[in-house]
Amino acid sequence: MGGIVKQGKWGVCGFVSVLNALHMNGKLKEFGTELGIESVQKRLVAEVITYLKVRNLQNPTITNEILTFTKSFGHPYNRYTGVPDLIRHLERELKSSAHDTASVINQGGIGVAMPTNAVADYADFAGAQCSIKRTVPTSLSQASLIKHRECAVGIGYNGGLRHWVYVDNNGNLYNWGSVHALADSSAKPPNLDRFSHIYGVVQL
Structure with missing residues (x-):
């Protein structure tokens, strides 16, 4: 599997970490055919919107937790008045970009933070x-x-979850559109100097 799903300047690292795991393991398919990285990237924003819409009907508790966590990041993420308002912002951004995900995710100011x-x-x-x-905090190295x-x-850092990354089966770190090989070292992972602890792990 080639390429990496990127989030640009958007705060959608939780989604991207899962999508990179699925993509690297050949599990992203449509009608039985594996999706290429370009197709996955183009559908990123639509995927986030679809998930929020479906889960807001099926399990509003989880989407309200997402909203609360997103707003905890402060301005401009605390402007959303509810889950429907968050979805409207995403739809507006996607529409204004003529569905060009590569363009819209590099504009910044949009986030969907995931506990x-x-x-x-x-x-x-x-x-x-x-x-x-x-979920027990562990020092990050x-x-x-x-x-x-x-x-x-x-x-x-400072007692709270702030970012998601993906680590593949070979010990490679996927973060902010880049891949780095990790080592059994006490050094901080590449480009993660400001983070101090691991707060949650989802086995995929």
């Missing part, structure tokens, strides 16, 4: 069998991260 149980729920929604592996292969890993 651990929501990442697990999205993985289930996307067709991946998963389980929440751990390459060594602690590489232990969680084939996982979406939630990291953060």
Whole structure:
């Protein structure tokens, strides 16, 4: 599987971590045919919207948790008045970009923050069998991260979850559109210097 699903400047790392896991394992398909990275990338925003719409009908508790967590990141993410308002913002951004995901995700100012149980729920929604592996905070290093292969890993600082990354079965870190090989080292993972702890792990 080539390529990596990118999130641009959008705060949709929970979705992207799960999609990268599915893509790298050849599990993203349509009518039995594997989707290429270009197709996955183009559908990213529509996928987020679809998930929120469906789950807001089926399980509003989970979407309200997503809304609350998103608003905890402050401006401009605290402007949403409810889940329908969050969905409208996403639809407006997608429409204004003429459905060009590569363009819209690089504009910034949009986020859908996912607590651990929501990442697990999205993985289930996307067709991946998963389980929440751990939630006890653990110091972040390459060594602690590489232990969680084939996982979406939630990291953060100051006592709170703030970002999701994916670690594949070979110990490679997928983060912000880049892939880095991890080592059994006490050093911080590449480009994650500001994060101090692991707060959640979803086995994919």
